[in-house]
Amino acid sequence: MESLAYLARQPILDRDGKIFAYELLFRDSPTSDTAIIASDVLATAQVLENVLNNIGIQRLIGNNKAFVNCSRNMLLDNLFGLLNPKCFVLEVLEDVDVDEAVVKAIQRYKALGFEIALDDFIFNEDFIQRFKPLFPYVSYVKMDVVDNSLEDMTKAAGFFKVLDIKLLAEKVEDEATFKRCQDAGYDYFQGFFFAKPELVTGRKIDATSAAILQLILLLRSRPSLEDLCDNLNKNQDIATNLLRFVNSNTDTKHSKIETVKDAIVWVGMRNIQEWLMLMLYARPELGMTPQASPLFQNASHRAKFLETLAREMDPENDDFCAKAFMVGLLSRMDALVRAPLETILPDAPTDDEMQEALLNRTGRLGQLLQLADAVELDDSQAIQSIVTELSISAIQLKYSITESYSWAEN
Template identity: 35%
Template sequence: MDNIFLGRQPILDRQQNLVAYELLFRPGQVDSVHVADNVNASANVLVNAYGQLGIQRVLGNQRGFINVNQELLLSDAILLLPHQHVVLELLESIVITPEIVQRCLDLKQKGYHLALDDVTTIDERLESLLPIVNVVKVDVLALTDAAIEQLITRLKRWPVVLLAEKVENPVRARLCMDLGFELFQGFFFAKPEIVSGKQIEPSNLSMLQLLSLVMQDGEIEKIEQLLKHQPGLSYNLLRMVNSVAGGLPQKVGSIKQAVMVLGYQQLQRWVQLLLYAVNSSGENNTNALMQTAAIRGRLMELIAAMDRPHDKSYQDRAFMTGIMSLLDALLGMNIQEVVDKLEMPEEMTRALLKREGRLGQQLLLVEASENNDLIQVDKIIVDLGFLDTSALTHAELSALEWAGQIDQ
């Protein structure tokens, strides 16, 4: 199979609910331009990678925004993508000609949704597409506040959904809200800002204590005692155990029994993910953060399995590192504080605090993939020496599917 690259970035609505993902499929380094000669092959690779799991299993109930260059837009291969699940995101590199406008009209008539990417200004050629496209993505990072306001005033003449991309701080997020943007994408929304010195909520502290106990194989009685002080957690645990242990002759009715049925490893994973889930009532954007954490953990586990296929303990540490790498954002505290509260193996501590060691390299790889930093992805893959972009893509697709099952 040809090398391809996959990333996924959350898109949220005004209530910061997760409504779509931008899916980033690339045949190796696309900017090295052999694409004109093999665009059909590249597109088929894209669709094959997609089809291995099925788009619904990758996206859940959300739509997927997919970057499309000029060659792919004009290729028949684009029609292999299911119109009911995707939004074709027209890259700014596309030269808008009458042929391109006609192609967009044809695709819209076939049921496809279209979006314009990285818009910073409107000229006559762009205007020819505005009656056709469904979404306009405005690059707010490249514009001043006044320029954004001017641009939005003009864009409101057309019936398009306005999406603010590259939103990186709360001030810019508030401006975009006030100006009437309907969709949002960027660091601020995908990962809550870290507020230094923020006190840990009691429930979060209990979760960290519970996680610490489980990680150290603490006595079941101590784990049970801690859970008894958290009725919501106890209910969630019993419900989860009874749903996954359907083959048991009778329902699990006690915390102690639930812990024994689940086992320490699965309990640890449940607590790690639940740290994200239980905060969803207080942080609207936690849904996206939880998804990212789940994907990170599973992806790092899969990468570690390729690195050391027979070392299950190493794979578990990789999973934990991926999950833990977003706890600072969730809890509003420095990652050093998180590490200090949990007795972690030295390898994990180095990875989380300094991005050092084998796990640190793998965490850097996952973060580069999330940021669509292809140059960094390629560099780390070479440094690691056991991975290629095709294997990474397969692992990412599997991680997406796994994370998508958590809420089901």
């Protein structure tokens, strides 16, 4: 069976819910729980080679940091010596035996300017004693909310604060857990809790957002300039904002742009779509710019991931690809609007096929959405099952993930 190797990332957020970093994960052979690659050194080497040579660190993580896993062998082999210490945080795995050689390696990396993290820390006497020699050099300790009780999570916060070590809560998958860890004093949070806020029943999508979604769907179907102009002119608020946007660019000298058609020509259709997506996510209640919002990044990634896969599956079907993009984008609208999808979709540009995908994860679009869920949650068995059913190759999966991450980040 073909090996499905790919690079995944999981967001790490600060206390304000803004993106602070990503953990980079290399995955090989989702058919089993253990990787078939020869060694952990090779696994991390493949992550770094992928990031540095194939994708580019800036395209993958933007201006954020990247956490990468480090085993004992990696630390002693000086695998990270050529990396930029401003970009990478070295994450020491929980099964590392801390002896004099490991301490010296950590000291060397710290002297180079790297930050050090301890992964999957269990707050008990055994872990404390084992990793105590590294505490003077550690910047972050990652605590798994599943493997540690709330009482231990709270005790750990007090213990490590005294040592001036930041606490990071892992596997934070809902808003309630985020709030509990936040109250306990944690500094950073890893997981997709931002996509699962508390919802308000009865709240609906506003008219402007519905119009923006309709325009984005139109753009993904490759419309003519005339069609796009006609649709924008039907939404005067959006058209006015577009003209205001193009005339506010002080870096470019041009006469005042008076018409929507001239604005589209000047900006370009791709940039129009990106501007519309920023408008969609530019909500005061988020308390941040769309680019800093993990919800915006995640929704953008999902949209591009589904569209790229759809294009790989059915290259000539523009309608299917446009629907796939919109399904990915809409799959996070409940978190944006803080209302159930059932009350949002009637006012959104969706047909029966798209609604079935979003509500029930059925049909081809629903399967693509299931695959996006599985990649985010690092569910190897689900990934293998879905790609097999959809006849998606390892190369297509890897390409689609890489394209979506870099597209969303940029």
